[in-house]
Amino acid sequence: MSALRAFCALTVLSVTACGQALLDPAKLLQPPTDAWPTYNGDYSGQRYSTLAGINQSNIKSLSLAWVYRANPGREPQGGGGNNAPVFKGTPIEINGILYITIPDHAWAVDARTGREIWHYAWKSKGGWHIGNRGAAAWHDTLYFETPDCNLVALNMADGKERWHTPVCDLEQFYYASVAPIVIKDHVITGVSGDDLDIPGYIESHNATDGKLEWRWYAHPEPGTPEAKTWPSVEAMMHGGGMTWVPSTYDPQLNLIYFGTGNPQPVIAGQGRLGSNLYTECIIALNPDTGKLAWYFQPSPHDTHDWDAVQTPVLFDGEIGGRPRKLLAQASRNGWFFVLDRATGEHLLSSEFVKTNWALGVDAKGQPILNPAKQPQRDGALVTPNQGGAINWPSPSFDPETGLFYANAARAWSVYYLYNDDDKPEGWGGNDRSGFSEAMLQAIDYKTGKVQWSHKWPGNGGGVRSGLLSTAGKLLFAGDPNSNLVALDPVTGAPLWHATLHTSLTNGPITYELDGTQYLVVGAGDTLYGFAMQTR
Amino acid sequence: MRRLILAPLFCPILLGQAGPYQRQTVDQGAALRGRQLYTQHCINCHGALAKGTENGPDLIRSPLVLRDRLGNEIGPALKKLPGHKTDLTNAQVVDITNFLKDQIESTAKNRNADRPPNVLTGNADAGRAYFNGAGGCTKCHSATGDLAGISRKFKDAVDLQQRMIFPRQTKPTQVKVTPAGGATVMGQLVRIDDFNVSLRDAAGQYHEWSRTPDVRVDVDDPLAAHPALLDVYTDKDIHDLVRYLESLP
DSSP: OOHHHHHHHHSOOOHHHHTSOSBOGGGGGSOOSSOBOSTTSSTTOOOEEOOOSSOTTTGGGOEEEEEEEOOOOSOOOSSSSOOSOOOOSBOEEETTEEEEEETTEEEEEETTTOOEEEEEEOOOOOOOOSOOOBOEEEBTEEEEEETTTEEEEEETTTOOEEEEEEOSOGGGTOBOOOOOEEETTEEEEEOBOOSSOOOOEEEEEETTTOOEEEEEESSOOTTSGGGGGSSOHHHHHTOBOOOOSOOEEETTTTEEEEEOOOBSSSSOOTTSOSOOTTTTOEEEEOTTTOOEEEEEOSSTTOOSOOOOOSOOEEEEEEETTEEEEEEEEEOTTSEEEEEETTTOOEEEEEESSOOSSEEEEOTTSOEEEOGGGSOBTTOEEESSOTTOSSOSSOOEEETTTTEEEEEEEEEEEEEEEOOOSSSOOSOSEEEEEEEEEEEEEEEETTTOOEEEEEEOOSSOOOOOOOOEEETTTEEEEEOTTSEEEEEOTTTOOEEEEEEOSSOOOSOOEEEEETTEEEEEEEETTEEEEEEEEOO | OHHHHHHHHHOGGGBSSSSTTOOBOOOHHHHHHHHHHHHHHTHHHHOTTSSOBTTBOOSSSOHHHHHOSTTTTHHHHHHHSTTSOOOOOHHHHHHHHHHHHHHHHHHHTTTSOSSOOOOOOSOHHHHHHHHHTTTOGGGTOOTTTTTTTGGGGOSSHHHHHHHHHSOOOOSOOEEEEEOTTSOOEEEEEEEEOSSEEEEEOTTSOEEEEEOOTTOEEEEEOTTTHHHHHHTTOOHHHHHHHHHHHHHOO
8 A cells, every 4th residue: 555545544634635436436437356335346246356466376375364343342332133243244455455344333444454544323213123235435435324214425435424414214114234335426225124114215315415416116106007016006105115225336337236125015915906016126317316217026026025125237148139238137036137227128038046936037027926826825936035046245247258157045935924914004914934055156148058067065045145256266155054065157067165164254355456456344343354476 | 382392202102203304103092082182073085094085185195184293294185175163272282293103104104004904814624635636635644633722822813824834844865976976965054055055964963065066966945845736726725724724633
């Protein structure tokens, strides 16, 4: 780190005084090499790095460089949820500094040594503390959401708060967990919560002062054709569709892409007959206006809590011999979808794990729910279970192999309907889980076929590790046995591993500083930094 | 209304913690009194469970009710809204808020069953036939042996159903490891992943091997027949089987 950069990073001097912004927004438009400046590294959501310093020929020499353990202190957290510190978010890395979060806490950590630079603690007033997916940055400001519904802006140099602004209403049982994303000068925020029947939405806030610019609700306007997918305006306005996972973005098309969560009530769907737009949808919006460009619905009338919020991954490729701007999602319901991201045209639907709930696909390419596999009073055996064939952990797309990777599970549960009233509220049912097996799936986006599948041995269970692929012909993943594993992205053969103290709880990232390529993963309360000197 | 506004300051027990976002902790005695008042004055328009009718809105989803603390929103609203009871005492309003908050909290937690689902919908004769035939259950189980009186071991038939579909491991998984040119070692599986396998043998000795291509590993899961059925049996088969198992004397 240059002396000037270190000075800027470690002091409260302004951007102007230092002569450069801490994050040049142009970095957000380039594939990351010395930085991992946003949740997915770049806007594409591919989680593919062009770095090849760590590669198949030297992977066996990859070694641990540092360990950083979160210490949030003893300040009790408000609200409910998991109070043990767990890194469920992806760190971002800018100019040699990592920024990492858990609910109510953010840290700056030296990306070369794992030494803590500053710690910020938000005094919580409540909300569920189940996880925080990470931070976003713009120039010299860091943004993260808190469980008690605030977007907090910090000075990246010293972690001091600049401002905070509400993003949701705790009174209505919303909370916030998602990583914000900065698009131009907009900070895009999402919301969480599915205890009560409240509508999901995303918002845009001005990056300078946090002022609300627009809000887009995950339901249609009353009176529109899409509103007919609900039995009543009241059901629609209380219909859920939370926005749990950050958006991806195509700067040329000027569209952001994200998924919406389950409709409400979650399990008992008899009071919301219809496909329930725009819940369970992949959504394309104009980030300047919040205007809807198109939508596609992976789980019409979901009754299984299969949030369709998994990262919509953007890449260009050929389908049917024609070059296309594509978007692909491996959805929690076990189906893989490829769409034209300019128009939303459906191109492909296929199962990436075997499921038992769909009767086929309709003319729009959307799976048709088998009514018998909706939750029943006496139980319906369903795969995937509520945890899903995949959950929030990030997939990866490798443009060299053309394969889309998903750390998946084949999981079963029995879904029960507890409330068969005409107007259930909340959940009105649930599933009880049992058997599951975890596997890493490599999906050919042109055919939807699983090119290879690597079943993780041992005790199954869902894997909560995201993925990273690199130009070093490596695919990094966590297994259910506390291993960080590097695999051959072409064949799925495991090539290297390191056993950590617990399983990965976030997605791996990589960056190169001073001729050393780093690989950083989070497992529980610990960040592990691996390093390879490449020149 | 002054008393109501000040009430949170003097009633810390009724609130979880200080601060504007903390939810009102339900006083069950007050909720019971509130239920009676609600039944008397509110039920006709807002419904038995406060979920609304054609004549009155849902109060569980009402932002005003959600925002309310001990009547500080509901009290003034009752006085302003046409057709509402305006002469309730402040204490009665607080009781009604406790009833409504209780309904809200119950709704927010209703993913946890408040009554067991009725899973005994199958046909015991069909279940017997599946048990003895297509299900292959008799390979390991006996209706007069290990499964005799099985329903008495479970509090509810739903637990029996769950245990049948997703049995708990009661016996350790066994594994045999044969290194290249070496003798086979058997024992209880301790851990297996792509890279290592470990076991504890009958003498209690711990062994571990790297999983190189010349190391043979054979895992014997005594419960493997159960997950194998997941792709095979139908929901009807399951309900029939549970009804049959529940009937075993």
